[in-house]
Amino acid sequence: MVQPMKLPPLHQEFVLHFGEMGSRWGINRTVGQIYALLFLSSEALNADQITEALGISRSNTSMGLKELQAWRLVRLKHVPDDRKDHFTTPDDLWEIVRILIEERKKREIDPTLSKLRALEMQGPAGDDYSEARISELREMIEMMTDFYEDMARLETEKLVRLMTYGSRLAGLIDKVGGYLPSTKR
Amino acid sequence: MVQPMKLPPLHQEFVLHFGEMGSRWGINRTVGQIYALLFLSSEALNADQITEALGISRSNTSMGLKELQAWRLVRLKHVPDDRKDHFTTPDDLWEIVRILIEERKKREIDPTLSKLRALEMQGPAGDDYSEARISELREMIEMMTDFYEDMARLETEKLVRLMTYGSRLAGLIDKVGGYLPSTKR
DNA sequence: CAGAGCTTTCAGTAATTTCCGAAAGTTCAG
């Protein structure tokens, strides 16, 4: 930390925490800090304000904002009578979660799913065991991503209801019965 | 890639892919490769076999295996009449998914949850907006992790049934009605 | 209890990633 941040203690701690966690989340320290800062800020901030609040270089701020926009976690917002670009985070947390899941899926899962499909296409190329393992993996990933898509389609209110229903869901399904997929081949 | 791998083409491609994806998944290249290799292997492999198959150093293999064991993604398996340690991945994919979610939660979410709680404890320390934002975030994370725990408790068979039920779940909940939590404050 | 066979640790090097300041690029008011 070259420059000290000038922020209220709460913001300061929160920002530093997101900075440290950044590397575990697959983003770097400053990107985490920028996000945290914007997350806690009730108004949109411009790049210079961010640069100053975090004590980082202007270009680093620019890079960080670019990356956060690529993640759709930060948005441009125009402030009347100000030529500078201002940035905010979406304020609906559910939206943020959806975005996070989708973007992580796009980066961390989709490429592998394509690869698995491609490997299966190539036809018999390994032993039976590894081929079976690859198909099984692909099926599992498809099932989970399909389920996520189904859930994502629901309105937030229904989703919340469903989640708070928790483990009782299982009983509900039992009553309805019916569909019985094969889990083991 | 210093040493060429000697593996069947299918394994080779799969292993290389996992290596490349490693960085996105928060593990390094060799760790990804080791996991991929074990995942496709019907028998447990020892460290020397891994070292040779991947063309990496013995110590690197040792480090990688240690990390994978910390993740609980790879296990020791004793092979009769062989003094060397042998390693495998769990073969139940559902178990692997559970482990992955739990470990990621532990590393990527739990520390933040603690931090948020601690910040709330410290009492009024910022503006109203940021305090509200922090509470809201904590509540959301709690709701999601609680839901996950509920789901994780279900037997695999029920879970599969539930997942394939997909969006129809919403209708089901509607019928039962009842619980109506407040989503917005 | 010696030492063969195996595993882990460690210190240094290599590779990668992050970050900065300077320069180039863009946009818009006058």
Added chain:
DNA sequence: CTGAACTTTCGGAAATTACTGAAAGCTCTG
């Protein structure tokens, strides 16, 4: 069109992370 205000790009320095070979550390067998 010009230049002021702002943003992005770029080359290289600094920091971090990954990897290796060598040495140290275990743990059984005989």
